[in-house]
Amino acid sequence: MVDAAAPSSAPTASSTRDLVTADGTPLKVALARATRLSKLRAFLLVAPLLLFILVSFIFPIVQMLWRSIDNPEVTDAIPRTAALLEDWNGEDLPSEQVYAALIEEISADGMRQEIGRMGARLNYEDGGFRSLINKTQRGAGEISESPIQYAMIGFDEAWEKQDTWAELDALAESPGFAAAFPATAEKLRAWETGNSPFAEKTPGADVYETLFEELSGSGNSTDIAQVVSLLGGTDNPIADLIQRTAANAAEIKDRPLRFALGGVDKDWNDTATWKVIKAVSPPVTMSYYLNALDRTYDANGNIVMQPEWKQIYVDLFLKTIYVSLGVTLCCIVLAYPIAHLLAILPAKHSNLLLILVLLPFWTSLLVRTTSWIVLLQSQGVVNDVLFFLGIVTDESRLQLIYNMTGTVIAMTHILLPFMVLPLYSVMKTISPSYLRAARSLGANPLVAFVRVYVPQTVPGIGAGSILVFILAIGYYITPALVGGQDGQLISNFIAYHMQRSLNWGMAAALGTVLLAGVLAMYWLYDRLVGIDNMKLG
Amino acid sequence: MAETDTPFVQFIEVQKTYDGELLVVKDLNLDIKAGEFLTMLGPSGSGKTTCLMMLAGFETPTEGKVMLGGKELNNVPPHKRGIGMVFQNYALFPHMTVAENLAFPLEVRKMGKSDITAKVQRALDMVELGAFGARRPAQLSGGQQQRVALARALVFEPDLVLMDEPLGALDKNLREQMQYEIKHIHENFGMTVVYVTHDQTEALTMSDRIAVFNDGKIQQLAAPSVLYEKPENAFVAQFIGENNRLRGTVMDDDGTACTVKVEDFTIKALSVNHNGVGSGSTLSLRPERVTLNPDAGSLPNIFDATVEELIYLGDHIRARVSCCGDDEFIVKIPNAHDQSALDKGEKVLVGWSMEDCRALDA
Ligand SMILES: Nc1ncnc2c1ncn2[C@@H]1O[C@H](COP(=O)(O)OP(=O)(O)OP(=O)(O)O)[C@@H](O)[C@H]1O
Numbered sequence: 001m002v003d004a005a006a007p008s009s010a011p012t013a014s015s016t017r018d019l020v021t022a023d024g025t026p027l028k029v030a031l032a033r034a035t036r037l038s039k040l041r042a043f044l045l046v047a048p049l050l051l052f053i054l055v056s057f058i059f060p061i062v063q064m065l066w067r068s069i070d071n072p073e074v075t076d077a078i079p080r081t082a083a084l085l086e087d088w089n090g091e092d093l094p095s096e097q098v099y100a101a102l103i104e105e106i107s108a109d110g111m112r113q114e115i116g117r118m119g120a121r122l123n124y125e126d127g128g129f130r131s132l133i134n135k136t137q138r139g140a141g142e143i144s145e146s147p148i149q150y151a152m153i154g155f156d157e158a159w160e161k162q163d164t165w166a167e168l169d170a171l172a173e174s175p176g177f178a179a180a181f182p183a184t185a186e187k188l189r190a191w192e193t194g195n196s197p198f199a200e201k202t203p204g205a206d207v208y209e210t211l212f213e214e215l216s217g218s219g220n221s222t223d224i225a226q227v228v229s230l231l232g233g234t235d236n237p238i239a240d241l242i243q244r245t246a247a248n249a250a251e252i253k254d255r256p257l258r259f260a261l262g263g264v265d266k267d268w269n270d271t272a273t274w275k276v277i278k279a280v281s282p283p284v285t286m287s288y289y290l291n292a293l294d295r296t297y298d299a300n301g302n303i304v305m306q307p308e309w310k311q312i313y314v315d316l317f318l319k320t321i322y323v324s325l326g327v328t329l330c331c332i333v334l335a336y337p338i339a340h341l342l343a344i345l346p347a348k349h350s351n352l353l354l355i356l357v358l359l360p361f362w363t364s365l366l367v368r369t370t371s372w373i374v375l376l377q378s379q380g381v382v383n384d385v386l387f388f389l390g391i392v393t394d395e396s397r398l399q400l401i402y403n404m405t406g407t408v409i410a411m412t413h414i415l416l417p418f419m420v421l422p423l424y425s426v427m428k429t430i431s432p433s434y435l436r437a438a439r440s441l442g443a444n445p446l447v448a449f450v451r452v453y454v455p456q457t458v459p460g461i462g463a464g465s466i467l468v469f470i471l472a473i474g475y476y477i478t479p480a481l482v483g484g485q486d487g488q489l490i491s492n493f494i495a496y497h498m499q500r501s502l503n504w505g506m507a508a509a510l511g512t513v514l515l516a517g518v519l520a521m522y523w524l525y526d527r528l529v530g531i532d533n534m535k536l537g
Numbered sequence: 538m539a540e541t542d543t544p545f546v547q548f549i550e551v552q553k554t555y556d557g558e559l560l561v562v563k564d565l566n567l568d569i570k571a572g573e574f575l576t577m578l579g580p581s582g583s584g585k586t587t588c589l590m591m592l593a594g595f596e597t598p599t600e601g602k603v604m605l606g607g608k609e610l611n612n613v614p615p616h617k618r619g620i621g622m623v624f625q626n627y628a629l630f631p632h633m634t635v636a637e638n639l640a641f642p643l644e645v646r647k648m649g650k651s652d653i654t655a656k657v658q659r660a661l662d663m664v665e666l667g668a669f670g671a672r673r674p675a676q677l678s679g680g681q682q683q684r685v686a687l688a689r690a691l692v693f694e695p696d697l698v699l700m701d702e703p704l705g706a707l708d709k710n711l712r713e714q715m716q717y718e719i720k721h722i723h724e725n726f727g728m729t730v731v732y733v734t735h736d737q738t739e740a741l742t743m744s745d746r747i748a749v750f751n752d753g754k755i756q757q758l759a760a761p762s763v764l765y766e767k768p769e770n771a772f773v774a775q776f777i778g779e780n781n782r783l784r785g786t787v788m789d790d791d792g793t794a795c796t797v798k799v800e801d802f803t804i805k806a807l808s809v810n811h812n813g814v815g816s817g818s819t820l821s822l823r824p825e826r827v828t829l830n831p832d833a834g835s836l837p838n839i840f841d842a843t844v845e846e847l848i849y850l851g852d853h854i855r856a857r858v859s860c861c862g863d864d865e866f867i868v869k870i871p872n873a874h875d876q877s878a879l880d881k882g883e884k885v886l887v888g889w890s891m892e893d894c895r896a897l898d899a
């Protein structure tokens with residue numbers, strides 16, 4: 001700019017350089033300095049609002065977005081196990097280390113709350129997890145005290161039975177047994193049994209360990225054969241038990257904790273259980289979103305559909321959209337004539353009518369909704385009138401409430417003003433001379449209305465529709481009160497997850513999907529009609 | 538078109554009231570010939586638009602009949618009247634392009650597509666907006682919008698076009714230009730035009746006949762020159778053109794000429810519309826018909842006057858003089874070579890003929 005102006009201005013040397021003020025500072029700098037203060041002042045003036053919006057609007061939304069992917073429960077509760085599971089191949093059961101870590105972490109004293117939360121989190125994935133975790137928490141402490149005992153019990157729960165030990169105890173007196181398993185025999189002899197109610201049903205951990213030691217000792221196959229024969233051959237379940245335990249002793253010794261945990265619950269022997277834990281370990285997850293779209297991870301981490309009986313959300317989203325569209329349409333149909341009337345009546349009458357339109361705003365939402373219950377219930381006013389007129393019989397009274405019909409009727413009523421007002425404000429500005437012009441050009445009243453009036457109200461229809469649609473899609477109280485079973489919408493489930501199931505991640509994911517849907521609608525509207533064309537009044 | 542002896546448009550004893558109390562149009566009788574350019578001229582609120590709306594069908598006469606081409610219109614809805622109309626605010630449909638606006642009257646008449654395109658283009662060319670078909674009205678200047686409105690009212694070739702202050706929103710230059718264009722279009726197409734304005738120059742330059750409205754009544758219906766030169770009553774005389782008014786009493790009257798006593802002066806005037814000897818009358822005299830310093834005896838009315846004020850206007854000089862007891866008396870002096878310069882306070886003689894001084898109602 002300065003350069004372009006230079007040739008025409010005074011032909012001095014300075015005219016080709018940047019413009020400067022009298023004291024030599026460049027003009028731009030001087031301007032910036034002069035406006036800085038006013039800019040600062042302007043910013044300070046809007047700062048409270050900015051802060052308010054940040055705190056009350058942006059922050060909760062960000063919080064919600066974060067919550068829908070936030071997944072800290074497992075890493076919080078069992079960080080080492082989770083880290084070890086990361087290297088797990090997912091085909092065989094995890095290594096003994098993993099079991100050790102899990103047992104240690106799950107039985108840690110200070111972590112009860114975290115463990116509980118992890119149980120709740122895992123329960124979203126599979127209904128049995130909460131009890132599994134609780135059970136394991138209780139069992140883990142004992143396991144770490146005597147791993148071999150619980151490994152044996154885990155290998156076969158017959159090792160926990162009184163009968164088994166009673167028989168072995170009886171056998172302990174026999175010289176054959178004492179020869180084969182001398183240490184065990186000695187311990188068993190020292191073990192108090194009998195019919196006393198205080199007697200132990202199974203011996204102490206040391207007996208288990210001694211027996212296991214002798215069972216797994218090398219070159220003892222003859223000893224075992226002897227004991228088996230003492231017990232009357234392999235037909236005796238206890239003989240079979242001893243034989244099997246001896247045969248697997250190496251494995252048990254190798255991985256006592258795996259067997260022990262399997263003893264606490266068989267689910268720990270299932271790779272699926274571990275896969276779920278591994279899948280839920282990452283600190284962020286998509287699983288809430290998958291859930292919100294009726295999908296889930298299968299055992300191999302692929303995204304699959306939920307089982308049929310759990311597929312509710314997609315249908316619910318669709319239903320919510322349909323209902324909102326339906327309500328929007330009903331509102332357009334009802335609001336259009338009202339707004340038109342408002343716009344063409346003289347001010348005196350239109351003001352009165354406007355007050356009637358606004359009246360619902362001044363009554364409590366709850367009152368309005370419950371008054372619909374009074375009107376629409378099967379013994380209500382509407383049905384009574386229809387019955388009186390002979391349109392319905394006592395048996396065929398219409399079910400107008402506690403279903404979708406009730407939801408649509410009540411929501412249309414409540415959202416109607418949001419359609420009337422933008423429409424009215426647009427219609428008011430349409431000069432009647434347009435219709436006159438159309439008539440004088442040869443259009444009959446209907447054609448004139450449709451081709452000249454209606455297109456000019458499109459901005460109002462658009463604004464009202466967006467308003468009503470967005471309000472309807474998140475509507476909660478009305479469906480909750482008059483929707484019954486089948487009139488529930490997505491927001492009711494969001495509320496359910498917030499208040500009942502306390503699955504906030506799920507509530508956040510559903511809310512985010514809803515928000516995305518609304519933004520998509522908004523985008524679509526912008527493409528089709530143009531946001532600039534919207535007139536809110 | 539209607540035969541020459543039956544008028545194309547007729548208002549027959551039409552009365553109109555909106556509120557049942559006040560008559561805004563009183564006993565209106567008006568015949569408009571086919572092909573005529575008739576202007577309704579009058580001050581604000583005089584009922585011009587109301588008349589136009591009754592003709593267009595947007596208002597119904599409270600009493601009386603409106604006829605078009607020999608048929609009574611009262612029960613014909615507006616869209617069946619086939620009357621083109623230009624509105625004061627143009628009323629171009631904002632959601633349609635210019636071409637779509639023009640096509641609208643043709644489409645509702647179920648004309649073929651190619652016909653429509655051709656006619657629209659011709660109409661646009663007529664108003665010299667051939668290249669603007671794809672624009673929205675909001676993208677046009679006021680003058681261009683006005684032309685589109687004109688083209689739209691003409692594109693379906695109506696026999697009658699109504700225009701309600703179509704140039705009211707334009708500036709002076711554009712207004713004059715558009716006046717000529719409308720006039721030319723009228724001459725070329727030969728349709729009947731009823732034009733409403735309260736701008737008297739506009740009315741005078743454009744019209745075949747002018748109906749001067751006041752107070753719901755037609756005060757005078759005549760060609761522009763007649764209206765200017767021979768106003769029938771004081772309202773018309775004062776409303777159209779500049780005018781010296783002298784109030785006095787009629788002394789005697791021989792049918793064509795009369796003498797009127799204004800204060801102490803006796804003025805000979807043309808007897809037009811006064812209420813008889815002894816009644817009051819307003820004398821109307823155009824400033825340009827006053828002669829300065831006439832030769833003695835050359836004019837029947839010669840009086841002394843004093844120059845109060847002089848305004849130089851280029852082609853003429855307006856002199857305000859006091860004369861016959863009226864110090865608002867205006868004299869227009871052509872700015873010619875032989876005219877000697879006047880001075881303020883100078884004593885002069887002013888004179889005028891009997892025919893130029895019209896004795897009207899009080
Ligand atoms: N719709 C209406 N309802 C009631 N009174 C009306 C209506 N339209 C016009 N009037 C009254 O009728 C009278 C004549 O109005 P009209 O519009 O015909 O005047 P006009 O001559 O066109 O004036 P202008 O030059 O200001 O346009 C006015 O006194 C006006 O107040």
Ligand SMILES: [Mg+2]
Nearest residue numbers: 585586587701
């Ligand atoms: Mg008017």
